[in-house]
Amino acid sequence: MNWADPRDNYADDAVVPSGLSTSDSYNTTYAKADAIIRGFHTQLAANTVRLPINPYTVNGSYWNSYTGAIDAAVADGFKVILSYWEGAAHKDGLVDDADAYWTMWNTVTSKYANNSAVYFEPMNEPFGYSLSAWSDLVAKWISNYSTVPKNRIFVSGTGYNDNVTGVCADSRFDGTYLSLHHYGFWASSQTSYSWWVNDLKSRIGSCASRTVLDEWGAPMTTGVNYNGAINGDAYIAYMQADSDTLRSLGMGSVYWPGLRNGDSYSMTTLGGSGTNLSLTLNNVTGMGRLRWSWGMDNQQWTRS
Template identity: 45%
Template sequence: MGIRNYVWITGLILALSGCTKEAPEVSQSVSTEQAVHPLIAGINWADARDNFVDGWVIPSGLDAGDDYASVATKSNALYNGVISNLPGVNAIRLPINPPSVTERWRTAYQATIDQALNKKLKVVLSCWESSATKDGKIDNLDAFWQMWTIVINKYGQQSDVYIEVINEPYGYSLTQLSTIYEQFLARFPNLPRNRILLSGTGYSEDVNGVGADVRFKDCLLALHNYAFWNTRTQSEWEANWQTRYGAYAARTIVTEFGAGMTTGKNYTGAGGNDNEVAYMVGSTNVFRNTNLSSVYWPGIRDGDSYSLLNKSGTGTGITFSVTNPSGVARVRFGWGY
C-alpha cells in the first residue's frame, strides 16, 4: 500500500483543496484542523466470492481448514496492515450468516472479531443471505434467530461490537421490514439500542422510513449508495445522499460505498465528466461535512476492483499495498482527516 509516512499523506490531503472546481468550497468550510471524526470510520473485509454464499463466509486470506489460532494469526497480521496503511481507521465490518455461526467454522471465525477488539477496532457484524435464493429476504427465520442468539450471547455486552441485523433487505416492504426489526428488539431486550444497526429499505438505500418509526428511535441506521446505480454530477451526488438519510444523519452509518480503485482514476484530481470521481468526491464531502460514519466497500477482498488494499503473502508474512492513494485520501477525508 502506498501510504508510508505521515508527510506524504499530509501532502495528499492538503492537495485536496485544489483538486476539483467544487472541492475548494468544502476545504474552506472544514479544514483538517477543524475536522470532527465520526463514530465509525471503517472498511469491509469480504469473501472473495462475495458475501452471498451458500455455506460459510470466509473473508479473503482465511481458509476453511483454519482453526482459531490460525485465524487469529492471520487476522492479527491483516489488522496491522490495515491500521498502518489506513491511518484513522477504527472499525471493520465482517459478514456472518447462519452456517458460519451455527456450524464448526464459528470456533475459528470468531478470532477475526477477537483480534479486531484486541486492536481497539470496532466490529460491525452484518447478516448476509445465501447465493441460492438471493431475494433480499432472510433465508430461514429459525436459523436467523439462532444465529443472532449465539452472536449476542457471546458479544452482546462488548461495547465495540455493533449488530447490523440484515444486509440489503430489498425483498421486504417497509412494513414487513419494520415487523422483523420489532421482533429483533423484542428477542434481545438487553442489547443496547445504540449498537443495533437497522438497514434502510431497498438495498439499504433509504433510511427515512425506518428512521421515522418511533419504535426504533434509539437504534442506528445502515445506509448504502453506489455510483453504478446512477450517473450524477458531484453536487447531485451530495444532494442524493442527503435525501437518503434525511433528518437522521446523526444515527446513520454508511456501511457500504465504493468505486473502482484499480482502474487508475485520480480521486483527488479534476472530476470532469467521470461519474465515479464525482461520486467519491461528493460522497466524502457529505460524510465530512455532516460527520457521517462510513465504512468503505471493500477495504480487502481478493479480485475486487473496488478494493482499497491489495494483499499478498500468507500468515504472519502477509503484506499490503495501496491500490489507489488518491482513493485512500478521499476515504480518509470523509473520515475527517
C-alpha cells in the same frame, strides 16, 4: 473497512473473508486477522471493520475459528459490525430460513452481547421486505435481544440499504444506528457533483446524526485520480461528492471493501503467506478521499 469473501458475502456455505480459510484453527484465524486489521489501521487509519455472518458460518463448526477474526479486531482496538447476509441461491432480500436465522443470532449475541466493541446489523440489504415488514422484523430482533444496547444495533435502510428515512421515523428504533449504502454504479451516467450530493442527502433526510454509510466505494485498481477534475467521470464526481458530504454532515462510513481479493473496488491488496500477511494500498487518492470523509485534515483534498 468492509472485509469480504472473494466470492462476495452472498454464500450458501460459510462466508470466508479474503485471506482466511475454513481449515484454519482459531489461533491461525486470529493471527491472520491481526495482521489484516493492523494493515487497515496503518494503511488507512481505520478503526472499524464490518464482517459478514450467515447461519452456515455461525451454526456450524467454522464459528469456533471465525470468532478469532472478531476477537483479534477487538483486541486491536477496532469496533466490529457483524452483519447477516442471505444466501446466494435465494438472493431475494429476505431471510432465507427463519429458524436458522434466529439460532445464528442466539449464538452471536450470547457470545458478544456484553462486548461493547461489537455491533449487530440484523440484515444486509433487506430489499425483499416492505418498510412495514422490515421494521417489524427489526423490532422483533430488538425485543429478542433486549440486553443488547440500542446504540450497538445497526438498522438497515429499506431496499438495498438505500434509504433510511422510513426506519428513522420509527420510534421503536430510537437510539439505534441506521445503515445506508450508496454506490456510483447506481447512476453511472451522472457526472454532476451536485447531483450526487443531492442524491445522498435525499436518502439520509434529517437522520445524519444516526446514520453510518456502511457501504460505499469505487474502482481503486484502475489508476483513477479521485482528486482530479471530474471531466465527465461519474465515479470521480461520486467519490468527491460523497466524501465531502460525509465530512460536512459528520457521518461515519465503512468503505466497500477494505479487502476483497479480485474486487477492483478493494482499497488494499493482500500479500504474504500463512500468518505473515500484509496489505498494500491500491489508490492513494481514494485513501485520501476516505480519510477526508472521516474528518481528517492531514492532507487537504480539494474538489476540482
